[in-house]
Amino acid sequence: MSVPTAHAAAGLVDAFVDAFADAAPERRAAEYRALVDALWSDGELSPQALSAVPALVAGLERAHPGARGHLAVLLGLLAEAEYPTTAGPVTREVRAHLGLYLELVRTEGIGTPLTLALLYLLSHFPADRDEILAAVLELGLEPEDLSRLDRSLSELDPERPDLGRVWPSPSAWTLNEDERAFDRSWIAALTPRQIAAAWENDTRTVLGCTGARAYWAVCNGDPENLPAATVPDRSHAAAPAADTSLFAPHAAALRCPACHGALEPAGASFVACSGCAARYPAANGILDLTAPAAGDGAVDDFLEKLSQVPSMGLFYEAVARPAFLRVSGANWGGAVAPADEDRYIAEHVRPVDGPVVDLAAGAGRWTAVIAEAVGADRLVAVDSSLPMLNVLRDRLPEVPSVLAGAADLPFADASVGAVVCWNALQAFYHEAEAAITEVGRVLRPGGTFTLMTFRRSEDPVYRYFQSAHRFPQHDGGLQLFEIDDLRRWLADAGLTVREESGPGTFVFVTAVREH
Incomplete structure (x- = not known):
């Protein structure tokens, strides 16, 4: 009984793939939705996913150029559903056709949408990192796309973990020495389990951005690249100073978070509550209402925080x-x-x-x-x-x-x-x-x-x-x-x-x- 059922399921998937691959442009979105729904839902695989991979790959080879990107994205979604495992049965079956993906991505004139879709698909095979990067280095990719691919294909080094600087792309980050020291300090405090979880979160973020860009492109056309951004100087030239004068015009509206009593400036360093006598430090035009101040040293602590916060x-x-x-x-x-x-x-x-x-x-x-x-x-x-x-x-x-x-x-x-x-x-x-x-x-x-x-x-x-x-x-x-x-x-x-x-x-x- 299971064999006919399996054959029937395979035949149904083949029909979905054929319907999408042969669809007129105005029907493509609806047919793709039906195909996706048959194999995948919110990151979870259907029982037919594994057996569907050969049909999807065959469709990728023969479909109209305007439909190929959708199939590449779907193959990537099927592989990603097994993450953090990168050698599950579906991923292995998708990866078995790596030669085709690399041949396609090298093909001149395939257009940006299909290129981005193939980059998303290739991002799921870290075991083939060197071969994949060698194939794409001559494509003239945007730095953000190349750095996201490079990060997706990287594997965690538990001795020297590189965490947290992946959004919106690793290439966007240029760290000064203070920021590097800040990174080293918080990473050093993590347990091995926390490091592994942070690495997986970073990878999912990179794949999410790569996939979103690719999928939007195959549905809508070439994305608009953002102009190069310049991050202003991170140094904080002026030392923060205690000051409550800016809050005086708004005192009638401000209320104490502890008792909802009225707040009034109390000298240059604090704003005080008329109801519960709580005091809150103020410096550099910032009033800290997260907790009442404990003693006169609280404003010094707040000034120290202001001078040291990462930028x-x-x-x-x-x-x-x-x-x-x-x-x-x-x-x-x-x-x-x-x-x-x-x-x-x-x-x-x-x-x-x-x-x-x-x-x-x-x-x-x-x-x-x-x-x-x-x-x-x-x-x-x-x-x-x-x-x-x-x-x-x-x-x-x-x-x-x-x-x-x-x-x-x-x-x-x-x-x-x-x-x-x-x-x-x-x-x-x-x-x-x-x-x-x-x-x-x-x-x-x-x-x-x-x-x-x-x-x-x-x-x-x-x-x-x-x-x-x-x-x-x-x-x-x-x-x-x-x-x-x-x-x-x-x-x-x-x-x-x-x-x-x-x-x-x-x-x-x-x-x-x-x-």
Whole structure:
């Protein structure tokens, strides 16, 4: 009984492959979806996957050039489903046809989409690293593509592990000596198991980016390459100084995170609570509300932190953030440019009385846009990352910054004129509903909440590549939103959506606190 069933399954898979390989362009997406669904679902293999590989390879040889890239991506997905094993039965069967893949990738005139799809497929065979790299070195690849391939084909050296500097590509990182020392210190503290897990997370992130770029290309055409980015000087020239004066204009809105009492500057070094007498250190225009200060030495500790924080914020703004928009927003064609984001903020942020809060402000690129729209004197930047706020303060010395979380905003009820949360809600995915509830609480009637985030792709293959990325706050994979959840959370917070838009998987929303 099992033999006829196996034959029937093989015949069905052959039919799916033939239907896709022979499909007219307008039917290609639907036929590919049927083929994928028959063999793979969200990183898991179907029972037919192993027996389907020869048919997929045969299709790769004979299909129309416009369909070959899809099949190469699918073969890569089947191999990746067995990772971290790189010698499982499906991977071995896919790898058995390495000669064909290398012949195809060397073929002149195959075009960028198919080349990128083959690079993704080849990324799964570290045992053939030297042969693969030799085959692609003459292709004139973009440095980011070549460095991702090189990293995917590398194997962990437990004695000298190279961790953490793979996003958006290893070639994007140029470290100074302080940053190298910082890397050595945190890696040295890891156990062998943690090192192995970090290496696997890095590999999945690289494969996710390679796959997302390739799959978008085979579906849409040549991706737009980002211009070369320059990371500003990492050195911190000015020593931080204690200062609370920037917070005085916003004292009426600020509230103690411990008891919700009013906060007032208490000399140059601290802001104090009138309710519970908690004191919080302030320096360099940054107020630390993460925990009450313990003694007068707390401000010295805070100054020390400010002078020593790694400069990730500079790299994030120049390199990581533009790449993140490409993966999360399916923005490989540049449908959303920075100017589009600037324009949306300028047109939709409409504050009433009270401060304007840039929630999860990061390194301040969009804080500057908000400042131009509403005036820097009205702005308060809030973020939970000290390195990010350090960069923001260098860029915008007139804007006070608060170190605090999004799920318990340090502002009084109905005290804020507007809130902006730009490309940040996904960074605290599990607290997003609580954060939106807090925004509804602190907004005055008529105040706007303007946000940009990302939704999960409706395409299961692209959605898989989105979630493959393991960032520090997403160890289990990047999590993005369902649009219905965002709408429900906004409504529950008393916010009425006035505008909702976004190409690809972008989500632009402006909501208003009506009452």
